[in-house]
Amino acid sequence: MKQYRIVILLILSSFVGFAQTKTASIIEDFKPSVVNQPGQEYPKVNSQGYARFQISAPEAKSVVVSLGLGGAKGGTVLAKDQDGYWRGTTEGAMDEGFHYYHLTIDGGIFNDPGALNFYGSTRWESGIEIPAHDQDFYALKDVPHGNVQQILFPSKSTNTSRRAFVYTPPSYHKDKDKKYPVLYLQHGWGEDETAWSNQGRVNLIMDNLIAEGKIKPFIIVMTYGMTNEVKYGGLASFKIEPFQTVLVEELIPYIDSNFRTISNQANRAMAGLSMGGMETHSITVNKPDVFSHYALLSGGIYKPEEIEDKSKLKLIFISCGSRERPESVQSAVKTLKDAGVNAVSYISENTAHEFLTWRRSFKELAPLLFR
């Protein structure tokens, strides 16, 4: 009976983005989620991965949290206590890592006032962290920290000032003659240029890897990956060319003239998650003279016949979560290797199409770049 239950849950998980395992008893060691708003006690998470919510709305008819079993109930249905607070706990343990969520209150969609917001699904959504057993690699530690710089760069092709964030390693401000390779790193659909820092904690992953001497320091540039007229609109109308123009003809020259970069193909990489992987795929294949290292994080695969000149390509990295389609990633990388391409695969254990997959993928990717 128990086995049957787990099978059902795993099937569900491919839709809702996280598996749940119901255990006999819930351990009462709940602590505030680390991405709560300052001083907020709820939402809380326990050591098993359960999440508990508390919302004040004394006159409401119903409050539902979009996290939880999904399906028929649409999430975790909260119950009103006599003090006017709605409370409830997920029916099962959630996957480790970061999850987006929202509340449905009397039929309207709102954020949890206790949680910080993160841009996903084309809106600022509530976020929660289920502590991961390997969370140390993206923790804020007492090591030298790089900076994340907001830049506004001119874009003639779109007639706008566009925003990007630039991670510079801790050494950048110290040695004013040193030059660095650059990784262009794209977010997924519905997200924006804030995602890799806020949800991905990529600056902290870099700081930690650099402090441990595991990588060669490099600059990371993150910009918004859509240019279609309904700026934050659907994927259906998305064409790669306008964004490729922004990235290759406007942003890269701006970065190369405003930051101390090693501005050649051998020292320029592109990577992206989900939709950002699709963009990376198209642009690197279109522009083999611009990038030498390519990485797709839950964002498709390369085929050997797409690589016109293998001598220019230094690395292809392809990854996903074990709850996605790992066999497709692994077989694509085998095919690339058989064709003489330096390809590497990585599968994040027990994660789906979510940020812990991408944090871990980034940690595996970074040491392979610019060696």
Added chain:
Amino acid sequence: MKQYRIVILLILSSFVGFAQTKTASIIEDFKPSVVNQPGQEYPKVNSQGYARFQISAPEAKSVVVSLGLGGAKGGTVLAKDQDGYWRGTTEGAMDEGFHYYHLTIDGGIFNDPGALNFYGSTRWESGIEIPAHDQDFYALKDVPHGNVQQILFPSKSTNTSRRAFVYTPPSYHKDKDKKYPVLYLQHGWGEDETAWSNQGRVNLIMDNLIAEGKIKPFIIVMTYGMTNEVKYGGLASFKIEPFQTVLVEELIPYIDSNFRTISNQANRAMAGLSMGGMETHSITVNKPDVFSHYALLSGGIYKPEEIEDKSKLKLIFISCGSRERPESVQSAVKTLKDAGVNAVSYISENTAHEFLTWRRSFKELAPLLFR
């Protein structure tokens, strides 16, 4: 009768933070607020300064927006239409500029899903912009842009990595030998180190002033101004010494060793709004060898007897909105001038204890610094 009405409103305004003028008819030229979430139509504002809201919550009993006349009604009470949307317009025109707000839905406090959030009142609140007649000075224009850098600096006194944002002028990345003066700029109570960039648009004000040749470029450093144990707690328990230690003994040395600063008293200024003004007041008086330019924006006054050595002091700038206590600012500056201090006052017309007052004050202050 009409005069009587205006008197009442002005008295009210000193409590609710903005005056309202009810006009005979509302002009139907409403446009989305410029600080809406991407693609969101509501909230909208019209050319008279009215704001209109639309919230989906089909099963709710009541939806109230905290903006509006305040008092008995507690804001703008929305009414439910047959399509399940709650709609309503402020009873009067609001002050120009930025306002925080939230929704009360069935007795619970939530943000408007249409608006971006800004950290104020110790929480991320919805924000709205009523276009100001002088908004050009803080507009995003096609001029060279400086960067806003997130730094994480080590603080032994608080045993934390603390965050600050550093504005570097457009020229900073171009001429790698040039050094700059530094302004330390503090937020108000309930806000944090994001306020001056997000609500204050201080980076855009700087970019525009620099492009117009009106100021000598300088660096701005913005960090979180509280250190008490209940980190985001009350003002009552706030003591200046722990923050002074963070600022003077930890942050300033970090900035001076990681950025190209002119690291002497003559080229270091401190300014703050509201609670940040009180901090500026205390720290500049305690540390006359550290700062040479002092500015209080809606944050109190200096008395001549507090200035121990006038020869070290280059400037005192004191400002507030006309709906605050302008006479107190003006008389304090007169007293300082009579005592031989280089003091300047500024009053922002038709604004209260809100960000348009501080944007304008900053624009007046910046050209006076480091001349």
